[in-house]
Amino acid sequence: NAGVTQTPKFRILKIGQSMTLQCAQDMNHNYMYWYRQDPGMGLKLIYYSVGAGITDKGEVPNGYNVSRSTTEDFPLRLELAAPSQTSVYFCASSQAGETQFFGPGTRLTVL
């Protein structure tokens, strides 16, 4: 079991560029999540999904989009990157009612 994997590990974007952060899990979890962690802060929920084809907004969804076409994958799309999106992004997954498992994170810098 690889658990939750995220790619890339690091990325530098220019203002206005777009990119997709990839997340995959091999634990057959129904629930998947995207969080961001700003310096000196805890994680904040961006989007979540309770199954393929079902997504919903979290606390800080502006500037992001997600899709969930399979149980395994939950990509996060950044359109028109802004410096405020400089952060570390974590993907997580869980079964309903169970503990969340986190990926290793993606450090994104927007210049």
Place this chain on the structure above:
Amino acid sequence: AQTVTQSQPEMSVQEAETVTLSCTYDTSESDYYLFWYKQPPSRQMILVIRQEAYKQQNATENRFSVNFQKAAKSFSLKISDSQLGDAAMYFCAYRKFEGGGADGLTFGKGTHLIIQP
């Protein structure tokens, strides 16, 4: 909305001694879960301990234990016999019981734990 507050930005403890990290939370729910996560410099989020609000008994995992005071909405983490490998950021987190956690965790801002050799 739920909030989680960690009032200690940084704590320092001598190796082999005991340290307690504080966490308070605000919720109108009666059933929920509380967690402590550890984040070492590698950035990986590692679950330390989990507490179900309906359980009166405090959770324990080896050297880690909690003091859960539901009425006071307090959830502190005690680390006994501190080791150098315990140095990390520690985050307290809350999750509603309803919905099975579908809408994610609410985190505090974290406490940076330093272990003095």
